[in-house]
Amino acid sequence: MPSISSGDLSSPLDGGVDFGSVKTVPESHAWQEPEGFSLESSDLDGIPVIDLSTPWWGVAREIGRACASWGAFQVVNHGVPDNVLKRVEEQGWRLFSLPPDQKLKAERGPDEIAGFGAPRITHFFPKRMWTEGFTVFGSPLEQARRLWPHDHMQFCEVIEEYQSEMKSLTVKLLELILEWVGAGKEDLNWEVGDSSGVTQLNSYPSCPEPSRAMGLAPHTDSSLLTVIHQSNTSGLQLLDASGQKWVTVPPVHGALVVNIGDLLHILSNGRCRSSMHRAVVNRVHHRLSFAYFCFPSPGATVEPLIGPDEPTALYRSVTWTEYLRIKGTLFNNALFSLLLPDSGFSTRLQQPFSLLPSQSRPSVMQESH
Numbered sequence: 001m002p003s004i005s006s007g008d009l010s011s012p013l014d015g016g017v018d019f020g021s022v023k024t025v026p027e028s029h030a031w032q033e034p035e036g037f038s039l040e041s042s043d044l045d046g047i048p049v050i051d052l053s054t055p056w057w058g059v060a061r062e063i064g065r066a067c068a069s070w071g072a073f074q075v076v077n078h079g080v081p082d083n084v085l086k087r088v089e090e091q092g093w094r095l096f097s098l099p100p101d102q103k104l105k106a107e108r109g110p111d112e113i114a115g116f117g118a119p120r121i122t123h124f125f126p127k128r129m130w131t132e133g134f135t136v137f138g139s140p141l142e143q144a145r146r147l148w149p150h151d152h153m154q155f156c157e158v159i160e161e162y163q164s165e166m167k168s169l170t171v172k173l174l175e176l177i178l179e180w181v182g183a184g185k186e187d188l189n190w191e192v193g194d195s196s197g198v199t200q201l202n203s204y205p206s207c208p209e210p211s212r213a214m215g216l217a218p219h220t221d222s223s224l225l226t227v228i229h230q231s232n233t234s235g236l237q238l239l240d241a242s243g244q245k246w247v248t249v250p251p252v253h254g255a256l257v258v259n260i261g262d263l264l265h266i267l268s269n270g271r272c273r274s275s276m277h278r279a280v281v282n283r284v285h286h287r288l289s290f291a292y293f294c295f296p297s298p299g300a301t302v303e304p305l306i307g308p309d310e311p312t313a314l315y316r317s318v319t320w321t322e323y324l325r326i327k328g329t330l331f332n333n334a335l336f337s338l339l340l341p342d343s344g345f346s347t348r349l350q351q352p353f354s355l356l357p358s359q360s361r362p363s364v365m366q367e368s369h
């Protein structure tokens with residue numbers, strides 16, 4: 001009999017399901033397959049893989065094209081040492097293999113960013129996701145001390161080294177994207193070097209019935225951009241530019257995935273697409289992913305970059321904490337709510353956010369609570 005505990009919904013293990021021991025997907029985690037959630041995916045037209053060691057001007061154009069179409073790409077020769085990625089993965093396995101009650105000691109509070117628990121977007125969906133996560137915001141020390149009272153220094157050192165490597169990569173990527181939109185870092189309301197970062201460790205245990213579960217439901221990231229290191233199991237899927245097909249992002253050794261987030265969609269005045277993506281699970285492998293979210297410096301407003309060839313701002317400016325609050329209530333309608341009236345886009349369908357409602361709104365999944 002699967003060890004489903006009393007169904008304490010407050011438990012970050014998603015209603016007390018101990019992923020490791022269930023033989024079937026409980027009703028609480030069973031996702032139907034309405035339109036847009038279908039699990040089939042195609043690997044035909046893969047996501048662009050960009051070599052960051054090629055000359056500056058060439059790579060800016062390639063990245064720009066990927067941002068305008070997919071809203072995502074993979075990068076190789078990114079400069080993040082393999083050893084750092086290996087050690088952060090080791091710490092990830094160490095964390096998620098802790099006993100449930102130990103992980104709960106670092107549980108993320110309702111209004112907190114940092115800590116252990118279910119994804120923040122869980123409450124937008126009628127069913128729970130086949131995942132648990134650990135979010136680091138600033139120093140990991142406070143939460144790490146709760147997980148390992150006497151042995152948390154190694155985790156902290158590895159995470160801090162990972163964050164510093166990711167920060168320098170995201171600064172480089174931002175500068176390239178600014179070059180592509182014809183702007184420079186002096187056009188930003190913050191010093192790129194002062195950008196904030198949030199690190200999300202995601203765990204997707206193997207699942208007895210993968211077609212009836214969802215690892216991480218379709219969403220766009222709220223960040224400027226997100227860099228993802230995936231362990232050697234595929235699961236991340238992006239919605240293609242037509243909004244009709246989910247395309248798997250294959251883990252490429254030495255490559256990191258870059259997703260454009262909502263704030264860069266606003267900063268680029270809609271020229272960069274914020275990629276709709278999800279994570280599916282599989283029967284055999286437990287998958288981990290490590291996502292680094294790049295945000296502006298605290299308090300800095302993200303304002304659409306306009307100029308001679310981009311005269312009209314489509315979105316009002318917003319700080320990342322304001323945007324998180326708006327996303328936390330409006331979810332996939334957050335960007336739409338920031339459209340300026342004279343942007344000329346009166347309906348959600350028209351906005352330069354190539355996202356078909358059927359693919360995006362949890363209302364497709366929304367049952368009456």
Ligand SMILES: C=C1C[C@]23C[C@H]1CC[C@H]2[C@@]12CCC[C@@](C)(C(=O)O1)[C@H]2[C@@H]3C(=O)O
Pocket residue numbers: 113119120121122135198200219220221222223293324327
């Ligand atoms: C700074 C952020 C960005 C968050 C919320 C908060 C901390 C954790 C991030 C994620 C990580 C998992 C997917 C997501 C959709 C989620 O549920 O939590 C992300 C969300 C966002 O990109 O909006």
Ligand SMILES: O=C(O)CCC(=O)C(=O)O
Pocket residue numbers: 200202216221228230235236277278279288289291
């Ligand atoms: O697990 C993945 O590859 C996706 C993770 C993700 O989308 C996120 O953390 O925002």
Ligand SMILES: [Fe+2]
Pocket residue numbers: 219220221226277
């Ligand atoms: Fe994401």
